[in-house]
Amino acid sequence: MSESIKVFVKIRPPIPDENKQSEIQKLSIQVLDNKQFEQQNQEDYMPILRLSRGLYEQKDYSFDNILGQNTTQDQVFNVVCNNLIDDALSGINRTILTYGQTSSGKTYTLFGPSSEPILSGRGDFSQINKTSGLLPRVCYSLFQQIQQQNIQAKIVLSYVQIYKDDVYDLLTQKMGPKLQFQNMQTPTMTKISVTSAQQVLQLITQAVQQRQVAATQMNAQSSRSHVIFQLHISTSNNYQSLLTLVDLAGSERVNRTLSSGERLEEAKKINQSLSCLGKCISALSTHQKHIPYRDCALTKILAESLSGNCRTFLIATVCPLESNFDESNSTLQFAQRCQKVTTKPKINEHMFEQLNKQQIDYNTDIQMTLKGEFGVENNVGFVKCQCPRCGVNLVAFDQDIDEQEYYQQTQIYDQNQDNELNYQHFTQNLDENQSNQSNSQEIIQNLQNEVITLQQQNQNLQKMLDQFLNGINTMTRCPDTRRLILQNINSEDTTQQQFDQPNTTRSILRESELTKYELPPPAPRYTQNHTSQNQVQFQQNENDDQLEIFAKKQNKNLKSQIIEEDEETVQLSINPNQYTNKPITLISSNELTYKQFQPPKLIQLKKNYPQVVYDKRTKTVEVDEQ
Ligand SMILES: Nc1ncnc2c1ncn2[C@@H]1O[C@H](COP(=O)(O)OP(=O)(O)OP(=O)(O)O)[C@@H](O)[C@H]1O
Structure with missing residues (x-):
């Protein structure tokens, strides 16, 4: 699973x-809202750091943790190396980088x-002091935990420095020739099997003389090289891991360090390699396809830690004074980019080989006894042997080897390694794309579900519309009233119509919808039959209740008269002169005191008395003119 590089800032x-x-300079760094250490390892907590210059220049950054000025070395270890040894003993590669001016x-x-x-090479390194840094603490903690967990572990140390872009072994007695890369990422460095923290620290101390350190205007003990410390761990639980601690040389502004001569050359190389590192981080943080690892030795060695199978932590160190504002700002920007870079740590397993070599005494100068095989291969003499300390196989070719050919072979080899690395990145990208694709599929699935829900809602709305339209039909038989209602519906939609479709189309739609949903004429409940020219017979439909019928013409009472009323029939007479060609409505009214009558009844109407419609809602009978 991929995870981001964790970034801590140390002030x-x-x-x-x-x-x-500082009496004349202000401090430029302030930690806002920094919780106590116990709370700081909460997943979602990101403390904020404010960098400022003068009154108006201010920048806020947030990181996984901010270790303030008063943080002790012990607290730094507890925060940064939390779970580090557990990880290392369960097959997870870990890297800690320190970066800063x-x-x-x-x-x-x-x-x-x-x-x-x-x-310093002086004093007792067999114990941890208050000021001891992460490296001795990690060593002690590692061996202590191995003992406590009662596991067997084979631990091999390598220790190199990159000076002016060449890699040098720090485990040899004196500074040897620069190391060649045996593949794209790994130089052919010495590896020494170690069995205790003291032994590791003794070897580190012996290397002090070789570390390139010099006084500059800004630091009396300035590192002029990048130092890479590695412990290759394999355990009897069949786990294998690589623990890497990197002390990078500091970036420096030559006008401030006032370097010249050799120091200037060193500074240029340091800045160059840090700039390569910056380019790789930029490319990784923006998910570029090509990552320029090959541009310098530092990034070649760190390639796996920066994007591969490793859990990586960065400690960005900053100076507190305002005069360092620009350098601190550039360190924090780099650190922020690192937070966007992801690596893919996984558990590494392998078959554990029992340590069967006799214990070698490292307390005295290291003497290598090589026993090996000599021979000639492709006309080139060689010697093959095995290191008696760590078991690494060594092959040395005769110097007469064709340099050109060797160079070409190395180039091809490097190219292959490059391709392999690019392939790894390609597959990583592919993995990410696949996971993006599955995300997209999930989104599509969700959208489809939403569409189904909307369709169901639409069906429900359609049903409601049906009911509504039926309601309109039921409420009024009068086409004019219906048209009026429809017009009202349409006029409410006018804003929508502008985006939708022309008004006429909508009207047509509504009309046709209405037609579609029009029920068989519900009224009159008394079916009208013209029994003669001026006589209408109402017959009660099945299951209908009794009906009261009164007559009214517009607002005036209809001056009709009951001609005849018996059990079956009512006959009304209407004054022909008064009501010809006018609509007549038969309604409930007190003025015409009809009683309920049982259908079928006869109503005597004018001869061209046209249409009688019973409105169920208003309980009226409408008479339309023809
Ligand atoms: N937490 C601290 N407490 C006290 N002194 C410190 C602390 N951190 C650094 N210093 C002091 O600051 C000075 C510079 O520190 P250091 O040499 O570690 O810097 P650096 O970043 O490694 O520099 P360079 O890149 O030049 O090697 C040293 O004198 C060191 O003792």
């Missing part, structure tokens, strides 16, 4: 020189102050 306290300056406290964070025994 160095002012150091003695700066203390004098020169003199911001990277070496201090990782190793401790320059007086620390592993840096």
